[in-house]
Amino acid sequence: MNNSDVHLVYVLLDGVGDLPHPDLDGKTPLEAANTPSLDKIASNGTIGEVISVGKGIAPESDIAVFNMLGYKFDHADYAGRGVIEAIGIGIDFKDGDLALRGNFSTLNDKDIIIDRRAGRHIEKEDALGVAKEIEEKIKFSNPETSVVVSPTIGHRVTVRIRTKSEKLSSRITNTDPAYSNIGGMGVAKEVGNELKVESCTALEETEDAKATSKIVNEFSEQSIKILRESSINKKRTEQGKKELSCILLRDAGNKYPKVVPINERYEMNFSCIVDMPVELGISEVLKMRAFEAGGLTDYEEKAKVAAKAMETENAIYVHLKGPDEFGHDGDAIGKMKNIEEIDQRFFKTLLENIDSDKVAIIISADHSTPCINKGHSDDPVPLLVSGNFIENDGTTRMTEEQAKKGKIGLLQGAEVITKSLEIIKSQT
Known part of the structure; x- marks a missing residue:
């Protein structure tokens, strides 16, 4: 048979x-x-x-x-969840771009994460609105860098970063404190009660990895400021809803899986x-x-x-x-x-x-x-x-x-x- x-x-x-x-x-x-x-x-x-x-x-x-x-992938062979989700929602992605999975999350006034999923059930209109604000207002130090922020279902969002003249590296850490990046594979960590957005660092001593971690940190820092000033978040606060304070990033990838x-x-x-x-x-x-x-x-x-x-x-x-x-x-x-x-x-x-x-x-x-x-x-x-x-x-x-x-x-x-x-x- x-x-x-x-x-x-x-x-x-x-x-x-x-x-x-x-x-x-x-x-x-x-x-x-x-x-x-x-x-x-x-x-x-x-x-x-x-x-x-x-x-x-x-x-x-x-x-x-x-x-x-x-x-079953060896760590080095895995493309990363960011890439898989980008492909899944039809984002224009090519080798050398950086794709990451993100969560809209809620911070308190001390920048402590109080909800990693910003209430989980987020109106599509609000998610699309703040994503557009980030895309329009963010200014990277490298002017050839651009970003696509694509909300998907609930708190979930996919981020694609592209720098025209440079290949971006996937060998960087997550900004999401709840997950480790092990060769592109996301692995849940045991965490305490007080979580903060983590700084992205290079996992190898290469110029590509260092430059990429810098770009990701620029994205995190600026998007928090943009979201803090967003009229959409002011409206959410008035309605008793959780703010979309930041995007926690994880599972970077920079190549199409084969x-x-x-x-x-x-x-x-x-x-x-x-x-x-x-x-x-x-x-x-x-x-x-x-x-x-x-x-x-x-x-x-x-x-x-x-x-x-x-x-x-x-x-x-x-x-x-x-x-x-x-x-x-x-x-x-x-x-x-x-x-x-x-x-x-x-x-x-x-x-x-x-x-x-x-x-x-x-x-x-x-x-x-x-x-x-x-x-x-x-x-x-x-x-x-x-x-x-x-x-x-x-x-x-x-x-x-x-x-x-x-x-x-x-x-x-x-x-x-x-x-x-x-x-x-x-x-x-």
Whole structure:
């Protein structure tokens, strides 16, 4: 049996992994949630655990998803999340430009960060307005330097800096104090309560890196002043909303990634349903056809489109964002309820629209986002491979605890698809 004979729906529940929480009587959100559809899928499959990027690494979503799709980068080979998001939203980007992921954030009068996401839910009009102000008012010491500031979803923003006569370097530190830049890969740091915008420094003794860090610091310093004087922020304060005080920058990149397209890698038609800029960038980089399937929480539509895709595709990757945001907010009950909603609206609809005799379902996560941490962690996440033709290993639920006892064992993220295909092909 060849890969091209397989049909599968591969679902990543963003940040769904968690740790026991006191608000859930010592259970994880997956354990506490009422999930009849997931339970049905689990009882029809085999389970295991996944460390998406590596032991001791609390990864960002971009590098975690690449790994979960089978692409493991050496640090030096990774383009950086900034580049992936720039590609995802269609910013004009070329080798030698600098692209960074940013967060609109809120500072107090002592320049201490009081909200890394400026309330998270930011009106598009306000985000676009302050971005335009920064682009128009900023004055770099090198007159050949220009900047594009592109808000995307909520607090998220992508920044592209270009200096006509110079190639900019990605070997610089983040200004976002919550993440380290390790060879272009963002890794969450353990941080205290009083965070400040960090100065960007060169990670190597080259003129390019030093010049680039200077440009980034000019951007940070001037944009804080521009935002402080912005009439949009004055209006937000009057309305009781959090100010967009600064843009925290991370995950610099300066080159377009070169990878083997996903269809070549697996010798199958691999498509996707994704929403976030980073996910759209990954689909573009991997040359993966992206299906339109409504907005972030149009779960029924996504399930129906995924099922319909099985008529033309071998595989469809579906990324559901919901659980991660509740993890970042420390809302264990909200995360549990979101899992229940996904179970009822997505997985129930999916089961109603596929033939489980022919189509396998793979479910996992890109990383764990424990509510008690309010951030990503390196904890293993469950992996479930299911179908009428898959021998059940005693699994009854997709939970962190059952995953430890599953027949699949412990995998690295980059092994998931290959291992899942082995399981599916060996039992059909």
